[in-house]
Amino acid sequence: MKAFLFTLLAAVLCVERAASFLCYTCNDEPSNWNCVKPTKCADTDKYCLTIYASGGIGDKKGQRITKKCSPVCPQTNLNLGVAAISTSCCEHSLCNISGASSVKTSYTVMAMGILASLIYVLRTGL
Template sequence: MKRKVFTFYFTAGQLEVGHSSSLFCYTCENEHSNWNCLKTYKCEEHENYCTTTYSAAGFGKDMGYRITKKCSADCPETNTDFGVVAISTKCCKTSLCNFSGANSVKLSYAVMFLGTVASLICVIRAGL
């Protein structure tokens, strides 16, 4: 009887240690639309996060957007806005949690306007 109990606990312990990651994330590379980012991928065992990086660059009608989604071992969460260039990376830890494009990148037209005015003032002062 003791031998059977020991075998049961030993086997259960092996199953727990052998558990591998089953995180799935949406993946894409520099896509123009979130609709092009619906491919799923099973992450490696060391990758614990799904990330979405959303970038925008340009001004007005010439504004360009890019989305990159992937599995990641770490969480490089950022939110940077320089007016004419903005980058945002969001992380999550459950399967297929990176469905939406990280819409937190919002370009501030006031910041873009002030940046443009400051650039013009520098050009005028330099006499160009």
């Protein structure tokens, strides 16, 4: 009986769960706030794709964001002066939450800021 339970436990632990790949999606929205709808991607999709487009002059300037699931990751960074298009891709579920494709988190800068704040608080005795 123990051998059967051990075999059953080993089989359950070895079975890989089928997880759904999710991306935030929207189409031609003026703001990232409108792009927070999670969508289940097709089995062939491997990337969450964000396309950011801006264009215009002066008061007529605007921006548009499109987010979707994609089987490929097209690398596009085109700047024509009055118009620009850039794409960014990521490879895990719901990774395309941000509309800023070029903003990266620097853990070193964050850690230095926290450390400096902690030292300041300890020195001033707050």
